[in-house]
Amino acid sequence: MKRFECLKILASALDPSALMVANVGPISREWNALRPSDANLLQVNLGLCAAVGMGLAISLPHRQVVILDGDGNLLLNLASLADMANQELKNVVHIVLDNEAYEGGGGLRSATAGKANLALIAEGAGIKNVHVATGLDFFEKAAREALQSAGHHFVVAKVEKGSVPELPTLTLDGKEAKYRFARYIERTEGKQILKPRYTHI
Amino acid sequence: MEVGKARAVVEGLREAGVNFAVGLPDSQFHEVYELIAEDPSFKYVGVGNEAEGAAVAMGAWFGGKKPVLLIATSGLLVATFSLARLHLKEVPLLVVIPYRGDLGDPRWMGIYKKLTEPMLNAMDIPYEVVKQPGEIKKTIGGCQACTERWLKPVAVLITGEALW
Numbered sequence: 001m002k003r004f005e006c007l008k009i010l011a012s013a014l015d016p017s018a019l020m021v022a023n024v025g026p027i028s029r030e031w032n033a034l035r036p037s038d039a040n041l042l043q044v045n046l047g048l049c050a051a052v053g054m055g056l057a058i059s060l061p062h063r064q065v066v067i068l069d070g071d072g073n074l075l076l077n078l079a080s081l082a083d084m085a086n087q088e089l090k091n092v093v094h095i096v097l098d099n100e101a102y103e104g105g106g107g108l109r110s111a112t113a114g115k116a117n118l119a120l121i122a123e124g125a126g127i128k129n130v131h132v133a134t135g136l137d138f139f140e141k142a143a144r145e146a147l148q149s150a151g152h153h154f155v156v157a158k159v160e161k162g163s164v165p166e167l168p169t170l171t172l173d174g175k176e177a178k179y180r181f182a183r184y185i186e187r188t189e190g191k192q193i194l195k196p197r198y199t200h201i
Numbered sequence: 202m203e204v205g206k207a208r209a210v211v212e213g214l215r216e217a218g219v220n221f222a223v224g225l226p227d228s229q230f231h232e233v234y235e236l237i238a239e240d241p242s243f244k245y246v247g248v249g250n251e252a253e254g255a256a257v258a259m260g261a262w263f264g265g266k267k268p269v270l271l272i273a274t275s276g277l278l279v280a281t282f283s284l285a286r287l288h289l290k291e292v293p294l295l296v297v298i299p300y301r302g303d304l305g306d307p308r309w310m311g312i313y314k315k316l317t318e319p320m321l322n323a324m325d326i327p328y329e330v331v332k333q334p335g336e337i338k339k340t341i342g343g344c345q346a347c348t349e350r351w352l353k354p355v356a357v358l359i360t361g362e363a364l365w
Binding site: 021041044045047048051052053054055056057058059060077079080082083086087173174175177178181182185189191192193194195197 | 250260268
């Protein structure tokens with residue numbers, strides 16, 4: 001199944017107030033095309049997506065945090081799964097779009113093209129709600145159930161390599177992404193995150 | 202390390218407003234980890250590697266927390282990729298490191314110490330070295346204020362003389 005089709009389903013099912021953390025590469029570009037929003041933190045670096053999502057979920061336990069991850073990303077920092085499981089999070093939906101390749105880096109195979117099974121690794125790490133979707137119907141069912149129920153949900157979507165043509169390019173850089181996301185949380189949580197640098201003016 | 206000095210680190214963090222601590226437990230600093238894990242004014246998150254830790258801290262900052270990353274000099278090397286990448290977004294993060302490796306310490310500590318300041322300089326992370334126990338709290342407070350205003354990681358390196 002195509003990654004973009006999975007993301008379309010997700011965009012239609014997602015609550016507008018859900019916080020989304022997405023990894024570098026085509027995932028961020030495709031997601032931005034489907035749901036451009038200041039509630040997205042995009043282009044989180046290789047291996048760090050789950051960890052950033054974990055920090056966010058622990059700090060804002062009343063907000064839903066959705067993590068859009070890749071197989072190569074997650075493989076770099078598998079310890080994140082064990083650490084997340086031990087936090088007993090109730091507000092996380094972690095979706096891995098597993099195309100069995102480092103697509104952003106040229107398309108060479110990742111370990112999941114071989115013997116590695118991220119769903120089994122997640123279960124072994126202690127995550128209970130684990131699903132593997134190889135078709136869009138099951139992905140939609142699993143994603144909707146995960147988004148509508150509390151808990152820590154882990155969904156591996158086995159997708160083909162390749163994106164869609166004529167996607168708008170991401171024009172945000174890291175700094176602008178930071179300001180937009182932080183200001184969104186400030187507005188919706190009523191708290192100050194960015195401190196003014198000039199307190200005398 | 203002396204428990205009184207470990208308390209000075211924890212009190213310094215608390216007085217600086219830090220309320221979220223991420224770390225990979227290390228033998229040099231384990232009294233600090235234990236005190237923080239027991240202290241209700243902090244949420245402590247143990248992680249499996251320090252690069253992950255820096256990213257958890259960034260997530261916590263977006264969530265409105267004031268995080269600290271507690272890692273060893275060896276852990277700094279593991280965290281380097283993650284810390285360097287934080288600069289692309291320019292987010293604050295206080296990093297506190299027990300700075301062993303002087304003459305008389307084990308050889309492996311010396312190897313990591315030798316790499317610490319050059320790595321921080323290469324990553325453009327400002328730092329202060331604390332040599333006396335009386336400077337611990339004030340330095341932590343100053344570095345926390347700096348990281349919030351400058352929107353970049355700032356490190357506190359606490360030497361053996363200050364801690365042991």
